[in-house]
Each structure stands twice: as structure tokens, then as C-alpha cells.
Amino acid sequence: MPFTASAAPAATIDELVAPYDSSKCADCHEDIHKEWQGSWHGQSIVDPRVLKTFRTFILSGLDKSQAKRKDLKDVCLGCHAPQIRDASEELVIKIGEMIVTAVDDKDAAKREAAIKELSKLNINCIACHNQYAVADGNPQPKTIYGPGKAKEPPHKDEFGFDTVKSEYLKSSKFCGKCHGCELPSKECPTLYSSYEEHYMAHGGKETCQGCHMKGEEYANHKFPGIYDKDFVKEAISIDITANTTEYVYHLENKIVPGVVVNVKLSSHSGHGMPHG
Numbered sequence: 001m002p003f004t005a006s007a008a009p010a011a012t013i014d015e016l017v018a019p020y021d022s023s024k025c026a027d028c029h030e031d032i033h034k035e036w037q038g039s040w041h042g043q044s045i046v047d048p049r050v051l052k053t054f055r056t057f058i059l060s061g062l063d064k065s066q067a068k069r070k071d072l073k074d075v076c077l078g079c080h081a082p083q084i085r086d087a088s089e090e091l092v093i094k095i096g097e098m099i100v101t102a103v104d105d106k107d108a109a110k111r112e113a114a115i116k117e118l119s120k121l122n123i124n125c126i127a128c129h130n131q132y133a134v135a136d137g138n139p140q141p142k143t144i145y146g147p148g149k150a151k152e153p154p155h156k157d158e159f160g161f162d163t164v165k166s167e168y169l170k171s172s173k174f175c176g177k178c179h180g181c182e183l184p185s186k187e188c189p190t191l192y193s194s195y196e197e198h199y200m201a202h203g204g205k206e207t208c209q210g211c212h213m214k215g216e217e218y219a220n221h222k223f224p225g226i227y228d229k230d231f232v233k234e235a236i237s238i239d240i241t242a243n244t245t246e247y248v249y250h251l252e253n254k255i256v257p258g259v260v261v262n263v264k265l266s267s268h269s270g271h272g273m274p275h276g
């Protein structure tokens with residue numbers, strides 16, 4: 001697993017992803033790897049919602065504007081496939097073509113082949129534990145940044161990687177790099193700005209990780225969200241109280257029994273709901 005900065009821009013998807021290969025991490029972190037693979041981060045291009053919307057953005061957005069398909073690298077792929085930073089212009093254009101094929105091609109075999117190829121692009125262990133793991137955006141190569149809980153990780157002996165503690169990785173700002181926006185929230189409201197302005201500003205204490213990575217023994221890598229029914233259920237509580245009363249019905253000289261119902265609906269989410 002080299003993952004050093006590559007000298008020449010990658011010309012194929014295999015060349016592009018090789019330096020960021022995290023399949024080896026599964027040898028020892030089997031459970032985390034499985035959780036991650038099933039999470040939206042593990043399918044951040046080939047998730048059908050994303051794939052179809054990328055197709056539409058390419059055909060009805062890029063192709064009909066001044067922009068070019070090579071611009072996909074800067075406008076979409078940086079967050080959805082962080083490996084893209086080493087791709088050549090030709091490869092970015094090829095990836096755009098593959099996305100259109102994966103959704104629109106009449107031949108099912110061609111669609112499947114394109115999806116298989118594109119699934120190599122995702123937000124993997126290296127994206128979070130190296131590429132995005134430090135505040136200044138300049139991580140050291142051959143380094144795994146972690147929460148600093150492990151006593152003696154065997155990374156150095158096994159494959160020559162240092163393990164370095166990163167406080168930033170445990171902060172909400174880390175998630176905000178992709179789930180947020182650099183513009184002021186008035187111009188670009190995001191889930192991260194909702195978290196800061198409507199949760200933290202009103203006394204919220206939890207980090208994104210505290211809710212989304214809560215695990216019994218270790219940090220959960222399934223990243224449950226709005227599509228996980230049990231997770232969503234915990235975030236909504238409904239309190240209903242009813243009291244009996246009576247009132248005078250003026251049109252007729254009558255005392256009528258009544259019920260006063262109080263409904264209190266609370267959100268325990270860390271941001272606006274539903275958002276996604």
C-alpha cells in the first residue's frame with residue numbers, strides 16, 4: 001500500500017485508486033470494513049440516487065453550459081470520490097462518460113460493467129484517516145490518523161505506516177468539510193450550518209461522531225442517517241396529554257363535556273429534520 005503522492009496523473013481508474021487502496025485494512029479491521037462497505041460512504045458514486053443525478057448534471061448541466069466535463073473533478077468528485085485529485089483530465093472525462101453509460105446505456109451488460117468500474121471510486125478508509133484527517137488539508141503520506149485510543153497499533157511493523165492522533169478527526173468540523181460549505185449559510189445553507197446555528201447555538205453538546213458513530217465497543221462505521229428507521233425513531237418523540245373539561249354551549253343552554261389535547265413533538269436530531 002504505497003499511497004504516496006503519485007508522480008504522473010493517473011490515466012485509468014485502477015491506476016487512480018491503487019495508491020488509496022484500503023482493502024488491506026480489512027485483514028485486521030474486518031467488522032469496520034464491512035460496516036463501511038454497506039454505508040453510503042462506501043457507495044458514494046454508485047448509489048443509484050447519486051449516479052442518476054450525476055448523469056442528469058452532466059447531460060443537462062455541464063453539456064448545456066460553458067463548463068466542460070473535465071470540471072466534474074472540481075465541482076462534484078472531490079467530495080464524492082476523494083481519490084480524484086490525482087486523475088488526468090482525460091480520465092475525468094472518461095469517468096463522466098462511464099456515469100452516463102452506467103445509467104442510460106441500453107445494454108444491461110455495459111451498464112453493469114460501468115457500475116463495477118465506478119464502484120472502485122468511493123470515500124474509503126484512506127479518505128477519512130489520511131486525506132481529510134487534518135485541519136490544514138496537508139496530511140503526511142504513509143500515515144494513519146486516528147482518534148488516539150489504540151495502544152500499539154501494528155501498522156508500522158506490518159506495512160511501514162505511522163499512526164498519529166488527530167483531534168480534528170473527532171471534531172464536527174471534519175465532517176463539515178464535505179457536509180458543509182465555505183460560503184456563509186445565508187447563501188449556502190447546509191446540514192453543517194444547520195448543526196452550528198440551530199443545534200450548537202441552542203445548547204447542543206454532541207459532535208456529529210457522537211451521534212452517527214456511536215458504538216458499543218468501537219466507533220460505528222455504518223453512519224446511519226435518514227434511511228435508517230430505528231435511528232430516525234430515536235430522534236423524534238411525541239408526548240400527548242389529554243385532560244377532560246367542560247364548556248358552556250351558548251346557542252343552547254347546555255354544559256358540554258370536552259377534551260383538551262396537548263401534543264408536544266420534539267426533535268433530538270443535531271440539525272434540521274428531514275434534511276436529506
Ligand code: HEC
Nearest residue numbers: 049050053054057075076079080177178179180191275276
Ligand atoms: C462539498 C462536498 C460535495 C460536493 C462538492 C458535492 N457533493 Fe453531493 N453530496 C455531498 C454530501 C455530504 C452528501 C450527503 C448529503 C446528505 O445526505 O445530507 C451528498 C449527496 C449527494 C446526492 C444524494 C442526495 C440524496 O439524498 O438524494 C447526490 C445526488 C449528489 N450529492 C450529487 C452531487 C453532484 C451532481 C455534485 C456536483 C454538482 C455534488 N454532489 C457535489 C457532498 C458534496
Ligand code: HEC
Nearest residue numbers: 024025027028125129145146147148149150151153154158
Ligand atoms: C495487521 C493488522 C492491521 C492492519 C492491516 C491495519 N490495522 Fe489498523 N489497527 C490494528 C490494531 C491491532 C489496532 C489497535 C487496536 C487497539 O489497540 O484498540 C489498530 C488501530 C487502528 C486505528 C485507531 C488508531 C487510534 O488512533 O486509536 C485506526 C484509525 C486504524 N487502525 C486504521 C487502519 C487503516 C485505515 C488501515 C488500512 C490502511 C489499517 N488500520 C490496517 C491492526 C491493523
Ligand code: HEC
Nearest residue numbers: 025029032033036041123124125128147169170209218219
Ligand atoms: C467518513 C469518514 C470515515 C471513513 C470512511 C472511515 N473512518 Fe474510521 N473513523 C472515522 C472517525 C471520525 C473516527 C473517530 C471516531 C471518534 O472516536 O470520534 C474513526 C475511528 C476509527 C477507528 C478506531 C475505532 C475505535 O473506536 O477504537 C478505526 C480502527 C477505524 N476508524 C478504521 C477504519 C477503517 C479500517 C476504515 C475503512 C474500512 C475506516 N475507518 C473508514 C472516520 C472514518
Ligand code: HEC
Nearest residue numbers: 040043044047079080175178208212223224225226227276
Ligand atoms: C470526503 C467527504 C465526506 C466526509 C469527510 C464525510 N462525509 Fe458523510 N457523506 C459524504 C457523501 C458524498 C455522502 C453521500 C453518499 C451517498 O448518498 O451515496 C455522505 C453520506 C453520509 C451519511 C448518510 C446520509 C443519508 O442520506 O442517510 C451520513 C449519516 C454521513 N455521511 C455522516 C458523516 C459524518 C458523521 C462524518 C464525519 C465523521 C462524515 N459523514 C464525513 C461525504 C463525506
Ligand code: HEC
Nearest residue numbers: 175179195206207208211225226235269270273274275276
Ligand atoms: C444529536 C445527534 C445528532 C448530531 C449531533 C448530528 N446528527 Fe445527523 N442525524 C441525526 C439523526 C437522528 C438523523 C436522522 C433524522 C434527521 O434527518 O435529522 C440524522 C441525519 C443525518 C444525515 C442524513 C439525512 C440528512 O438530513 O441529510 C446526515 C448526512 C447527517 N445526519 C450528518 C450529520 C453531520 C455531518 C453532523 C455534524 C455536523 C450531524 N449529522 C450531527 C442525529 C444527529
